[in-house]
Amino acid sequence: MSGEKGTKAESLKAYKNRLDDALGNEFLRKAMDNFAVAYRTSRENAFSGMDTAELIQTVADVKADAVIRNQELLAAFKQKAKENGIHVHLAETAEDANRIIAEIAKKTRCKSIVKSKSMTAEETHLNRWLENEGLEVTETDLGEWIVQLRKEGPSHMVMPAIHLSRYQVADLFSSVTGTEQDAEIQRLVKVARKELREKFVTADMGITGANYVIAETGTIGIATNEGNARLVSTLPRVHVALAGIDKLLPTIKEALAVNKVLPKNATGQAITSYVTWITGPSECKTVEGGKREMHLVFLDNGRSKIAKDPVFAQILQCVRCGACANVCPVYRMVGGHQLGYIYIGAIGLITTYFFHGREHAKNLVQNCTNCGACKSICAGGIDLPGLIKDVHAKIQDEEGHPLQSLLLGKVLKNRKLFHTLLRTAKLAQGPMTEKTKEGPFLRHLPMIFSPEHNFRRLPAIAEKPFRDRFEGLNKKVHAPAYRIALFSGCVQDFVYPEQLEAAMRGFQEANVAVTFPMGQSCCGLPAVSMGEKSAARDVALQNLDAFELKDVDYIVTLCASCASHLKHGAPKLLKNYAPDRAAAFADKVLSYSQFMSGVVGLDKKTGAGKAIAFHSPCHLCRGLDEREAPKDVIAKSGNTYVPTAEEETCCGFGGSFSANFPAVSNEILTQKLDDVEKSGAELLVTECPGCVMQLRGGAMKQGRDIEVAHLAEILYPQ
Amino acid sequence: MTTADATKAPGTTTDLTGTFTEKAKLVSAEVYPVKTLEQAFAKAVEICVNKAPLDPQMASPASPDAAQKSSGTDRIMAAPNLDEDAFSALSAACDAAGGISLIRENLRQYPGGIDMGVSLMDYGIAETGTLVLDSRAEETRLSTMLSEIHVAVLYTSKIRESALAMTEELKGVVRDPGSYMAFITGASRTADIERVLAMGVHGPLELHIMLVEE
Ligand code: SF4
Ligand code: SF4
Numbered sequence: 001m002s003g004e005k006g007t008k009a010e011s012l013k014a015y016k017n018r019l020d021d022a023l024g025n026e027f028l029r030k031a032m033d034n035f036a037v038a039y040r041t042s043r044e045n046a047f048s049g050m051d052t053a054e055l056i057q058t059v060a061d062v063k064a065d066a067v068i069r070n071q072e073l074l075a076a077f078k079q080k081a082k083e084n085g086i087h088v089h090l091a092e093t094a095e096d097a098n099r100i101i102a103e104i105a106k107k108t109r110c111k112s113i114v115k116s117k118s119m120t121a122e123e124t125h126l127n128r129w130l131e132n133e134g135l136e137v138t139e140t141d142l143g144e145w146i147v148q149l150r151k152e153g154p155s156h157m158v159m160p161a162i163h164l165s166r167y168q169v170a171d172l173f174s175s176v177t178g179t180e181q182d183a184e185i186q187r188l189v190k191v192a193r194k195e196l197r198e199k200f201v202t203a204d205m206g207i208t209g210a211n212y213v214i215a216e217t218g219t220i221g222i223a224t225n226e227g228n229a230r231l232v233s234t235l236p237r238v239h240v241a242l243a244g245i246d247k248l249l250p251t252i253k254e255a256l257a258v259n260k261v262l263p264k265n266a267t268g269q270a271i272t273s274y275v276t277w278i279t280g281p282s283e284c285k286t287v288e289g290g291k292r293e294m295h296l297v298f299l300d301n302g303r304s305k306i307a308k309d310p311v312f313a314q315i316l317q318c319v320r321c322g323a324c325a326n327v328c329p330v331y332r333m334v335g336g337h338q339l340g341y342i343y344i345g346a347i348g349l350i351t352t353y354f355f356h357g358r359e360h361a362k363n364l365v366q367n368c369t370n371c372g373a374c375k376s377i378c379a380g381g382i383d384l385p386g387l388i389k390d391v392h393a394k395i396q397d398e399e400g401h402p403l404q405s406l407l408l409g410k411v412l413k414n415r416k417l418f419h420t421l422l423r424t425a426k427l428a429q430g431p432m433t434e435k436t437k438e439g440p441f442l443r444h445l446p447m448i449f450s451p452e453h454n455f456r457r458l459p460a461i462a463e464k465p466f467r468d469r470f471e472g473l474n475k476k477v478h479a480p481a482y483r484i485a486l487f488s489g490c491v492q493d494f495v496y497p498e499q500l501e502a503a504m505r506g507f508q509e510a511n512v513a514v515t516f517p518m519g520q521s522c523c524g525l526p527a528v529s530m531g532e533k534s535a536a537r538d539v540a541l542q543n544l545d546a547f548e549l550k551d552v553d554y555i556v557t558l559c560a561s562c563a564s565h566l567k568h569g570a571p572k573l574l575k576n577y578a579p580d581r582a583a584a585f586a587d588k589v590l591s592y593s594q595f596m597s598g599v600v601g602l603d604k605k606t607g608a609g610k611a612i613a614f615h616s617p618c619h620l621c622r623g624l625d626e627r628e629a630p631k632d633v634i635a636k637s638g639n640t641y642v643p644t645a646e647e648e649t650c651c652g653f654g655g656s657f658s659a660n661f662p663a664v665s666n667e668i669l670t671q672k673l674d675d676v677e678k679s680g681a682e683l684l685v686t687e688c689p690g691c692v693m694q695l696r697g698g699a700m701k702q703g704r705d706i707e708v709a710h711l712a713e714i715l716y717p718q
Numbered sequence: 719m720t721t722a723d724a725t726k727a728p729g730t731t732t733d734l735t736g737t738f739t740e741k742a743k744l745v746s747a748e749v750y751p752v753k754t755l756e757q758a759f760a761k762a763v764e765i766c767v768n769k770a771p772l773d774p775q776m777a778s779p780a781s782p783d784a785a786q787k788s789s790g791t792d793r794i795m796a797a798p799n800l801d802e803d804a805f806s807a808l809s810a811a812c813d814a815a816g817g818i819s820l821i822r823e824n825l826r827q828y829p830g831g832i833d834m835g836v837s838l839m840d841y842g843i844a845e846t847g848t849l850v851l852d853s854r855a856e857e858t859r860l861s862t863m864l865s866e867i868h869v870a871v872l873y874t875s876k877i878r879e880s881a882l883a884m885t886e887e888l889k890g891v892v893r894d895p896g897s898y899m900a901f902i903t904g905a906s907r908t909a910d911i912e913r914v915l916a917m918g919v920h921g922p923l924e925l926h927i928m929l930v931e932e
Binding site: 031034035038083084085140141142143146159160161162164165166169185186188189192193194196197198200201214217218219225226227228230231233234235251252253256257259260267270271272273274275276277278279280281282283284285286291 | 741744745775776826829830831845846847848854855856859860863881882885888889891892893894895896897898899900901902903904905906907908909910911912913914916918919920921
């Protein structure tokens, strides 16, 4: 795509430098911020009064079915297209597609080409190829034209030039027209109108993409706002449409179902200004016979192989709405050029591996906090974060695992070794520990961290882990109301045992009998997030063995990430190993707030009466779809909940993400802390020790007066 | 889902015109309820006469030359998809107003643009304020794209609840080889520079819809 990225693999260091540049780009940051906030509202409005989940499920079903029936639909389309007079070509690879289109141009003696926007053409680097063949290619979508003139690629699948300011566009247009252009948007649009009109009129060939390819009638559907695709498919004498085979749908009915969701999800519009349905060559008065020549080039480029993959087939359910970028906290910080190769956002992190190769994917795929925002909004119902982790694991399996990740995997698999290491680390850190009112912190970062990791303070390992305290805390309960097994997770066990102690006080008060299986290990999520799938599976199995299910009503954890992983992640990992046991285990898992609010039921306490902001952990609000329970807990704790802007946006922790991309993590964190300060809250509460670590450490480092606590600590203070 | 769509809450079907109007206005279309086709044409002519002069995007081989201008016809209106009777009626309205030359073909001769395109719509879709136009004829396509103002004439009896609810009717159009069916919702728009909305990047700057009751 863009020259700077070249075709060679980029080193992680070079990639991080690009991220730093983007983080320092004030215009980009502001543009992305405004967009992230505005998008949420317009999407909500567009779907208002509708059952969004049901509409999306329909799209997912329609697409999933079309993926299964792909070859059948392709054959049907070919047959119909022949009757309609469309020349159909099948391109095995991106190069094949480019070659086919160049040949059509040669055969039909086309010299100048106008194009409407097509991500598929970006995927094949079509323009570069055609220009190399001496053809003149002009993009006619305003945003695409702008990035074409700048010789770069789109930074968003729907809004290609979102990274640019009006001043940059004015400078560009001044140099293109040879006249000074004002940085006034309405006028700049008029400049494009004029400059491009002549191109439309004189072009020999028009190239479009296709949002829908309909087998039953041999029709293609194209959605645009500008109407450029209509001119591209009307004025020139040859029309070539380029479409991935994944765009095939059985009938117009399915296309309409997708079209009902796509524009709403993309930009919050009920529908695009134009949707054009073309069934074969239409009238063209400048050619003999009165009909233009029409070609459809189907691009495979690995798609039919993906379609057969049990895990990755869902990639093809993507309808290219771009929403997974719109809501991504990383995209928001660094922009599309840094969060995609051609395809952008969550889907880009995945497809880059398949369409453009491992070398372009391996840095990208790590740049994800696993927050799940993309998944919760995806028009195609794709498990995007899950697949991102799968691609990460795949790349590591193919290239060899980096030492650090390998070690982590090895250590996690061996619980005793892991816990011994933690205890040893505790002894080693002794003199470096500084006691503060927010608990013990490390004075300096351990040697393995570089200075860029210094954006938040790291807590020290606790004097005595929870597992060593449990016996002493556990009072016998007679005729218990509930019997639970407590799952601590590593961070609470070894770093924040006081959070679990607070919870223990409450369990006693509520007459809940607690067991703490000593054989329990890490939940496995950190291993997943580092691409160590087999280690994650091993610990999941160990946890199954550690818990005796028949003796307990629920498995309760104070860590939302553990809860979500135990409930949804682990059963997926164990699908072929212990599906029934994993399901039975998952069935009993509840987050702390779910248990206290939904099962135990709390009486209102006389608490501190503080104004409390809540940071909703990604794995709670999206992972477990739990939004109300924590607010109920806050209300019952005798404090007042105050809303903050973007309460459900990631804090930037994301496990290994914050270690791999500390600069990006820090920016996400800073935004979060800004929002909390603006809310006027006296205390920030959350339900995940990872979030506590990130938020508390960041607030301290930045010298902010924000106190951070776990829900259990405000409900049962010391 | 499709069945739920086709049979929405009772009452909605009776107010399709209201919903259509509301949704069309949301995308900045002007909507005029009129009683007859004649009234629709009269309104179109009025808008055409009062519009700002054409801003030519390039030289048009056939745009009015000086001679034409001096004879007072400085507006060009195209209405390629009207039948003979309707075209005569519109022509009469243009003549009465004066200053408008009405054409129905050779639109390729006007790449620089025309003032107004008037077209009769096949359907309206209430849910999104969308117009459906069978545009297989090249002249129809050009007139809806090269015009600065697009006037869409739609009989209220042709308004349907949603695209999904009229799947069969739409199939009837796209089934034909060579068909080119357009959904048009508002005027041509872009938000590609700093996400600021701008109208008329390639096609019409304005969309006016005449809702004919007869
Ligand atoms: S999980 Fe979150 S960080 Fe990762 S791609 Fe999705 S939205 Fe972005
Ligand atoms: S992956 Fe989902 S959200 Fe992202 S572009 Fe595709 S359909 Fe849209």
